[in-house]
Amino acid sequence: MTPPHVVVVGGGLAGIRAAITCADAGARVTLLEARPRLGGATFSTRLGGLDVDNGQHVFLRCCAAYRALLARLGVEDRVLLQPHLDVPVLAPGGRVYRLRRNRLPAPVHLVPSVLRFGYLPLRERLHAALTAGRLKALDRGDPRSDETSFAAWLTQQGESALAIERFWDLLVVATLNVPSERASLAQAAMVYQTGLLGEAAAADIGWSRVPLSQLHGDPAAVALGKAGVRTLVRAGVDAIETHGHLAVRASGECLAADAVILAVPHAAAADLLPGAAGVDRDGLRALGRSPIVNLHVLFDRPVLEEPLAAGIATPLQWMFDRSESAGLEPGRYVVVSLSAADRWVGCSREELRGVFLPAFEALLPAARDARVESFHVTCEREATFAAIPGTGRLRPGPRTALPGLFLAGAWTDTGWPATMEGAVRSGAAAANAALHALDEAE
Ligand SMILES: Cc1cc2nc3c(=O)[nH]c(=O)nc-3n(C[C@H](O)[C@H](O)[C@H](O)COP(=O)(O)OP(=O)(O)OC[C@H]3O[C@@H](n4cnc5c(N)ncnc54)[C@H](O)[C@@H]3O)c2cc1C
Numbered sequence: 001m002t003p004p005h006v007v008v009v010g011g012g013l014a015g016i017r018a019a020i021t022c023a024d025a026g027a028r029v030t031l032l033e034a035r036p037r038l039g040g041a042t043f044s045t046r047l048g049g050l051d052v053d054n055g056q057h058v059f060l061r062c063c064a065a066y067r068a069l070l071a072r073l074g075v076e077d078r079v080l081l082q083p084h085l086d087v088p089v090l091a092p093g094g095r096v097y098r099l100r101r102n103r104l105p106a107p108v109h110l111v112p113s114v115l116r117f118g119y120l121p122l123r124e125r126l127h128a129a130l131t132a133g134r135l136k137a138l139d140r141g142d143p144r145s146d147e148t149s150f151a152a153w154l155t156q157q158g159e160s161a162l163a164i165e166r167f168w169d170l171l172v173v174a175t176l177n178v179p180s181e182r183a184s185l186a187q188a189a190m191v192y193q194t195g196l197l198g199e200a201a202a203a204d205i206g207w208s209r210v211p212l213s214q215l216h217g218d219p220a221a222v223a224l225g226k227a228g229v230r231t232l233v234r235a236g237v238d239a240i241e242t243h244g245h246l247a248v249r250a251s252g253e254c255l256a257a258d259a260v261i262l263a264v265p266h267a268a269a270a271d272l273l274p275g276a277a278g279v280d281r282d283g284l285r286a287l288g289r290s291p292i293v294n295l296h297v298l299f300d301r302p303v304l305e306e307p308l309a310a311g312i313a314t315p316l317q318w319m320f321d322r323s324e325s326a327g328l329e330p331g332r333y334v335v336v337s338l339s340a341a342d343r344w345v346g347c348s349r350e351e352l353r354g355v356f357l358p359a360f361e362a363l364l365p366a367a368r369d370a371r372v373e374s375f376h377v378t379c380e381r382e383a384t385f386a387a388i389p390g391t392g393r394l395r396p397g398p399r400t401a402l403p404g405l406f407l408a409g410a411w412t413d414t415g416w417p418a419t420m421e422g423a424v425r426s427g428a429a430a431a432n433a434a435l436h437a438l439d440e441a442e
Pocket of ligand 1: 012
């Protein structure tokens, strides 16, 4: 019997996971990607002699589906994972307090470092520990928790504006790509409950040692080929046809399919989804977008002594030493990741230099004597959807009302924010739903 034909549209992490899962289960799979490469929102380009990622990507130890995909692609050795969560938090004037875990079980694993977090008065540190206990107990499945903002809830618990800015936003801005005042309480609670308040090791941070295309897109092309997937790049899909049978139209060609997995960003999905799919397309568009800007700064000498650091009372949100991936001595190539970056999106490179180079000098003593060899900016205007209150109910699951048509993407209802883990989970969920439906149809 001819195996069923599954067409996966979109070659980001969701599409890659979906295609590999279907091929491993014996389906005939075609993957169609509009751009000339795989990897979707995770890729690298060459800028001024450096391999530069479109944006710094990190994951946590609890990102099991993402890490399993890395294993399937054979690239686990291309990432580093902290043995213990350890984030130096720097402020102008040379102060450093570390948020790190000890060897005790959660949530006690973080209590000593929160109590030593000197950017807040002691009373506020104690209060933050109490609030964390309440956050752990919060029922994020209650629809009301998606209707309120995290900052509103924190304020109700007695958290000050200073605590929200200096403590709670450190994690929320980086993971939800919106500040607490705009973030859905349900989604913020998910991040804290899963990352910091559940398993002690869950929030150990990992990142790539190589440019992102060498971690995802390129190895995925090889793995897909070995799995028997036919991958077509520069193959943007124009329409999904539903007249009598499912088919996908790309570059003038029509591909008949037993199942289609649509793994494109939410705005593109809204444009491609046929009405019969029964998905609220305006709801998808209402998921909105939130930008991320990255600064890629090459110094003539080491300036950053840590592999990563967060900043307080400075526009430098998170900094990463990416020297290794560029083949340079440690501390010279610093990437600054600016999430929820609306205020930076319209700025020119010169304007950003004017703000951020003095900020480096104020934060990192070694930067004062260093010469900047290059300063590049990457800007992703639609990096993620905006995880604001009310977005939970706008995220559909993998199934649609149209038999044979399934949805994947970090924006679908995975329970996770718009992350690599969410994308991979969504791809697996859509593939499993498609395989199940194909089995039933036999
Ligand atoms: C700058 C930046 C920093 C980030 N930082 C982190 C981080 O630190 N940690 C983390 O976990 N996540 C991070 N993310 C989020 C993460 O990258 C995404 O959530 C994830 O990669 C999305 O994967 P996806 O497969 O759902 O979608 P995408 O990667 O967007 O893939 C969709 C694919 O569909 C293709 N496509 C679109 N239309 C069509 C069409 N008509 N036909 C065919 N193909 C089409 C696109 O070209 C694209 O390749 C970051 C994102 C950005 C942009």
